[in-house]
Amino acid sequence: MNKESFNRRDFLKSSTIGVGVLAASSSPVSIMAKELKKDSTKNSLPAIDVLVIGSGGAGLRAAVAVRKKYPNLSVVVVNKGMPSRNATCMAEGGINGVIDFENGDSNKLHAYDTVKGSDFLGDQDAIIKFAKKATEAIHELDYAGMPFNRQKDKSVARRFAGGAKYERCNYAADKTGSIMMHTCLDEAITYGVQFLLDHYLLDIATNEGECEGVVLLNIQNGKVLPVLAKSVILATGGYTRVFYNRTSTPFNASGDGIAAALRAGLAFKDPEMLQFHPTGVRNGGALITEAARGLGGKLINNKGERFMSKYSTRLELAPRDIVSRSIETEIRLGNGFSKGMDAYVLLDVTHLGEEKIMNELPQIRHVGLLFEGMDLVKEPIKIRPTAHYSMGGIEIAKFDDMSTHLAGLYAAGETSCASIHGANRLGGNSLADAAVTGKLAGEGAGEYASKKKNFSSGKHAKELAKQWRAKIKDITNSSSNTSEFYDLREEFGQYNWDNMGIFRTGEKLQKHIKILDDIWAKYNNIKIANPNMFYNTALIEYLEFGNLILLARCACLAALNRKESRGAHTREDYPKRDDVNFLKHSLVTLKDDKLHIAYKDVVITEFAVEERKY
Amino acid sequence: MKIIIDRFDGVKKYIQAYILDINEVKGKTLLALLQHIKRTQDISLNFTSACRMAICGACGVRVNGHSYLACDTKMDDLLAEYDYPDTFRISPLANFKVLSDLVVDWEPSIENLRKVKPTITAKDEFSEKNGCTQTQEEVDTIKKQWDCILCGCCASECNKLEADSSDYMQPFVYTHAFRAAYDSRSKDSLKHLKPAINNGLWNCVHCQECADRCPKGISAADDISNLRVLAMKKGLKKGTGPAHAEAFLLDLENTGRLNEIYLALRSEGVLANTTKIDIAYNLMKAGKMNPLHIFGDDKIEGHEDLIKMIKAARAANKE
Ligand SMILES: Cc1cc2nc3c(=O)[nH]c(=O)nc-3n(C[C@H](O)[C@H](O)[C@H](O)COP(=O)(O)OP(=O)(O)OC[C@H]3O[C@@H](n4cnc5c(N)ncnc54)[C@H](O)[C@@H]3O)c2cc1C
Ligand code: SF4
Ligand code: SF4
Ligand code: FES
DSSP states (O other), X not given: OOGGGOOHHHHHHHTTXXXXXXXXXXXXXXXXXXXXXXXXXXXXXXEEEEEEEOOSHHHHHHHHHHHHHOTTXXXXXXXXXXXXXXXXXXXXXXXXXXXXXXXXXXXXXXXXXXXXXXXXXXXXXXXXXXXXXXXXXXXXXXXXXXXXXXXTTSSBOEEOOTTOSSOOEEOSTTOHHHHHHHHHHHHHHHTTOEEETTEEEEEEEEETTEEEEEEEEETTTTEEEEEEEEEEXXXXXXXXXXXXXXXXXXXXXXXXXXXXXXXXXXXXESXXXXXXXXXXXXXXXXXXXXXXXXXXXXXXXXXXXXXXXXXXXXXXXXXXXXXXXXXXXXXXXXXXXXXXXXXXXXXXXXXXXXXXXXXXOHHHHHHXXXXXXXXXXXXXXXXXXXXXXXXXXXXXXXXXXXXXXXXXXXXXXXXXXXXXXXXXXXXXXXXXXHHXXXXXXXXXXXXXXXXXXXXXXXXXXXXXXXXXXXXXXXXXXXXXXXXXHHHHHHHXXXXXXXXXXXXXXXXXHHHXXXXXHHHHHHHHHOOOSOOOOTTOHHHHXXXXXXXXXXXXXXXXXXXXHXXXXXXXXXXXXXXXXXXXXXXXXXEEEEETTEEEEEEEEOOOSSXXXXXXXX | OEEEEEEEOSSOEEEEEEEOOHHHHTTOBHHHHHHHHHHHTOTTOOOOOSSSSSSSOTTEEEETTEEEEGGGOBHHHHHHHTTSOSEEEEEOOTTSOEEETTEEOOHHHHHXXXXXXXXXXXXXXXXXXXXXXXXXXXXXXXXXXXXXXXXXXXXXXXHHHHHOOTTOOOHHHHHXXXXXXXXXXXXXXXXXXXXXXXXXGGGOOOOOHHHHHOTTOOOHHHHXXXXXHHHHHTTOOOSHHHHHHHHHHHHHHHHSSOOHHHHHXXXXXXXXXXXXXXXXXXXXXXXXXXXXXXXXXXXXXXXHHHHXXXXXXXXXXXX
């Protein structure tokens, strides 16, 4: 079969739509079938009304939102693996949203805490809307079957999360993310959303200022596939794997969607804002959730001191950036245990007692056993801050529909930057972000697709696909040393940690720009010695790594130019926040292989800028 | 130490051995070991993983024939479990289509989940605007099942799937049907129960392997039993399944142990069972059924209590 003649029928066949399902199922699929019949004459490319890339909380909520509001549109969710493997399922602590308005809390207070948490880099118009929608999202998830823990009065159970004045972090044991993601996945499955598993987004195709579709790599057989779409939603998660060897996020958090958007001409907003979580296990950075501190966990140094009292009156419940810096400072002062990359402090929850730990923190107890061989019930565990969340992402043009500056392209969740989190994201706000922005993007992309009459010709998608075929052939057909590639990735992670990690200086960042250029040059000379295109995971890792290098270069450029300290971004040579010069967002773009930086004002509406004290 | 891996390059199957120093093995998780092999010896080795902390379900594989989550299995424990062997055999999960090396195809599983409509339809008193209410006790009845991470370990061990997958789904699919059917917020448990019945609910042979191997301690076998109880309660008694259930009870009353071969004969008749000989053969071959059981078996401990429980349950059902 000629590659170009791969038509929509083949496309649908290759997605999970078996013949039996076509025959058996109800409305959603018959619409797909109708679509099938309509097509086939002149247009040879597969075409889908709304294409969602990524199936974390954001992507799944988007897909369901389209199906609910625009049942006549075809929706396909593309994912580079099985849909349930993502960062969303790893979230432990909980999801923010005020549901108890009786005891003084309000959406406005949630918004204020978020603005303050963001170190005033959050856009207040978006945040105020977000807080209101977060309340709605909790009820919607409950209605969709999410089994939250419950209070005595049968309402959803909530607890404190860092940086919040009220208990508004709703939870399901310490597996809130897993349970939320499976709720969303079940809902998508039930609502007839179709899935295209094992397909990797390579690039976005644009035509005259409009998104015409995407280019995918079918991982199962190595075929490069241009696909047309009336609208595309990017929900591919964050890029925290730039800190390859010390992060709490999954291996697939490689920022593919953001990199593709950059290549398509869009701006990467606030790329330097990478959040560190104070408590990762010392080995590799897997997460010990904030709930451990929320429930009363204590941080202890080598003198046996509960050292957080030196840094914040809120002790362990201060926001993440403050706690992370405090731990690193203790380690620098020689108050940690061990040295270098191995250094750590202790997190103690033993006083909570076995029953409470087993009931409310079973997952993190397990993590302690797995990575450190330590039982939290019996002894404090070794921890060190770990890269955790990407506040930066694709610039959003309008929060209400999560549209980008490219018509037809939408973004949601960690991939997007509607500036809800500014310079620092509060615990529990990112699941809420995924739920809220996912739904908005779904409705926005649905509306756009329902108004658009025809698909584009696909000229650019075909052209891009051709380039990718050549490139992939070149990468995989040569020979190279196996470990070379993995060593470079390891080195990359270590350099990023050392030069662009929790403490930054102009000097280190200047040097780092050069280092990243070198790594980029080396990377481009590396080949993958495996021409077998059946599920070539090394090729996928190679492509992901390329995206990570691009995004790290953006982050480094923006970090070098932001000569102030704000939220997660700490410049030791500029320790103060500088509202005169930097109360604005960084925007990095890519043109002719070069990076450019520009700035944009922060939107301030209701809350006056003030010093951030806890 | 020798690690033998079952390979598949998309066209042909073969095995490959990797030789490692014992120090390269110790202290690692099984996932870290696979990554180490890929990194230092063979970039073409394919497997999947994402979270490396036992929550995403990506890394299920078999070691010496049994399923494990690679990221959740320490090599030191494996060595001890198998009495310090000099070889391990690593294979993809069984009862899935293999795509490449240790990577399997999840598409059919998603379509199976679709059949049981895993999302509840909330009762009329609830709304999308205000959510639902539920007591913690009600959450607790379905809490365990929500731990399922779709790793496939249960399916890999399932005897029924191994014998014949044409009229059966992966164990976790029934677990998903259970959690929807038993949710107190749900308006209509039949929506999930009926497709479960129509897609093999009564074909489970109750070997308990799924429960044995689930890394999250979920028993799909129990969920299947409970769905059957619900089916009987709702009066869905047609077909071989419920007859099977009666025979099942009789068995338990007689010996306290399930006699698989008798059970099959009694509930479906000899004729229908001639088609099942190959199933029995497969089970015996896999060491999962003792052919001598056809001659009956000793009573198991606690049998009296079991009879009492069955009687009590029957009495309760009549009320
Ligand atoms: C350990 C941990 C704990 C956390 N705890 C909390 C918490 O308690 N509360 C909270 O609010 N937040 C928490 N977070 C953050 C939160 O989980 C994430 O920010 C959020 O879930 C992101 O959702 P998402 O849908 O945007 O992306 P993801 O869930 O990461 O989904 C991205 C999807 O895109 C797919 N994808 C990526 N690239 C491609 C490509 N090229 N082609 C095709 N598909 C692709 C991926 O496979 C994945 O399925 C935590 C995160 C981690 C890692
Ligand atoms: S008990 Fe049933 S579902 Fe579980 S492994 Fe045995 S046959 Fe399969
Ligand atoms: S029931 Fe257990 S073994 Fe089966 S898929 Fe779910 S978590 Fe895995
Ligand atoms: S990698 Fe996620 S369960 Fe093992």
